[in-house]
Amino acid sequence: MSHQALIQIKDIGRKYVIGSETIHALKSVTLEINKGEFVALMGPSGSGKSTLMNILGCLDTPTRGEYILNGINVSDMSDDELAEVRNKEIGFVFQTFNLLPRSTSLDNVALPLVYAGYSKKKRDEMAQRALESVGLGNRVDHKPNELSGGQRQRVAVARALINNPSIILADEPTGNLDTKTSIEIMGLMEEIHSRGNTIILVTHEEDIAQHAHRIVRMRDGLVEDDYPNKDIKSVSPRLAALREKGTDFENI
Ligand SMILES: Nc1ncnc2c1ncn2[C@@H]1O[C@H](COP(=O)(O)OP(=O)(O)O)[C@@H](O)[C@H]1O
Ligand SMILES: [Mg+2]
Numbered sequence: 001m002s003h004q005a006l007i008q009i010k011d012i013g014r015k016y017v018i019g020s021e022t023i024h025a026l027k028s029v030t031l032e033i034n035k036g037e038f039v040a041l042m043g044p045s046g047s048g049k050s051t052l053m054n055i056l057g058c059l060d061t062p063t064r065g066e067y068i069l070n071g072i073n074v075s076d077m078s079d080d081e082l083a084e085v086r087n088k089e090i091g092f093v094f095q096t097f098n099l100l101p102r103s104t105s106l107d108n109v110a111l112p113l114v115y116a117g118y119s120k121k122k123r124d125e126m127a128q129r130a131l132e133s134v135g136l137g138n139r140v141d142h143k144p145n146e147l148s149g150g151q152r153q154r155v156a157v158a159r160a161l162i163n164n165p166s167i168i169l170a171d172e173p174t175g176n177l178d179t180k181t182s183i184e185i186m187g188l189m190e191e192i193h194s195r196g197n198t199i200i201l202v203t204h205e206e207d208i209a210q211h212a213h214r215i216v217r218m219r220d221g222l223v224e225d226d227y228p229n230k231d232i233k234s235v236s237p238r239l240a241a242l243r244e245k246g247t248d249f250e251n252i
Contacts, residue, residue, distance in 0.1 A: 004071060005032035006166060006198055007056065012065030012075075013221075014051050025051040026062070027221035033200065035166070038193045040209035040229075041202045043218030049202050050171065052218070056200060057169045058086040070166050087115055091160030091168045095175035097152045099144045099159075105131055106140040109158045116163060130158040134188060150181035157188060161197070168192065170201045174208055186211045187236040194236075211235070 014026040026048045033039060043049050054060040055067060058074055061082070066075045074085055092098075099108045110127035118126070131140050134154040144152050153173060160168055170189070174182035190211060193199050203209050210233040217225040 006035045006037075006070055007031065007033040008066075008068040009056075010066045010068075012055065012062040012067060014048075014055065014060070015063050024221050026055075028065070029218075029221075029223055031216070031223065031226070033198065035198055036193075036196055038189075038199045038211075038213045039201065040212035040215050041200060041218065042204065042206075042209055042215060043224070045204075047218040048221045049218055051221075053169055053171055053200070053202055056167070057090050057092060058082045087112065088163065089166045091163065091165040093153070093156050093160050093168065093170040093173045095172040097144070097149075097156045097176075099152060099155055101144050104141050104143055105136060105147070105155045105158075108144075108155055109162055112159060112163050126162060127158070130162050131155070133161070134158045148181070149177050150184055153177065153181075153185050154188065157185075157192070161192065166198060168197055168199045170199065172202055172204070174203070174205070182208065183235050190234060190236045191238070207233070 009029055009031045011028050011030055012026060013024065013028055016023045016025060029052060041049050041052065051060070055062055058069070061075060061077065066073065068074070069085065070089055072085060074082065077085065100111070103111075106124060106127045109130050110123040113123040113126060128137070128140060131137055134157050136151060136154050136158065139147060139151060144155070147155065173189070174185050177185060186208060189199060189201070201208070201212060209215055210229065210231065213229050213232055215225070215227060215229050216223060
């Protein structure tokens with residue numbers, strides 16, 4: 001069997017028609033992303049990053065070209081079919097956290113499991129473990145307004161991971177955080193990546209992009225540049241120590 005990338009995008013375009021005007025948000029984008037990659041998607045405002053993320057996250061479909069996700073051709077799916085793929089394959093992290101304000105951390109994290117059909121007891125156990133894995137085992141009963149910005153984003157990361165998705169899509173996850181907290185969240189992203197997860201991160205900050213292992217730059221609806229990051233910045237002290245010892249990250 002030939003090698004198959006987790007994400008295969010072939011010559012996709014997305015145009016918006018508004019009255020007599022046609023906007024080519026994506027002109028022609030071809031990309032392959034393998035399982036376990038950590039990619040930063042960069043580019044100026046209006047270059048098509050969000051449009052591409054929406055397509056990658058199965059929130060939207062291209063107006064031309066093909067998107068094959070984990071072997072499934074999702075290019076022409078109906079909204080219902082897309083929703084199903086999305087729930088199974090994608091974990092989202094947003095700039096504004098998007099937590100339910102009146103629900104506890106535990107309930108926020110457990111929510112995606114409701115659609116997956118687990119019992120309440122099982123959901124709570126899984127959510128508890130996910131919160132522990134992002135360092136919030138002692139904040140399960142807190143509501144979002146009882147948490148700091150960084151803690152809220154940790155809850156959102158735990159929620160994104162709970163269904164064991166194929167891809168984590170993070171759109172400016174540090175956009176609402178101060179520098180110190182941004183670094184903490186990037187440390188968490190590094191940990192998640194080191195456990196074998198695939199991460200695609202949109203950011204306009206060079207500092208944040210330097211944590212990724214591959215950088216894709218967009219301009220005017222096209223990929224302008226796509227290269228491995230030669231100078232990966234790592235902030236997780238635990239990972240730095242392991243790297244020094246030459247630990248194989250696939251096995252931790
Ligand atoms: N729903 C929409 N309707 C019309 N035009 C849109 C829509 N969404 C995005 N665009 C246009 O498509 C282009 C790319 O937008 P976007 O993907 O949001 O860029 P970025 O996220 O890089 O800032 C822009 O010119 C934007 O105005
Ligand atoms: Mg955008």
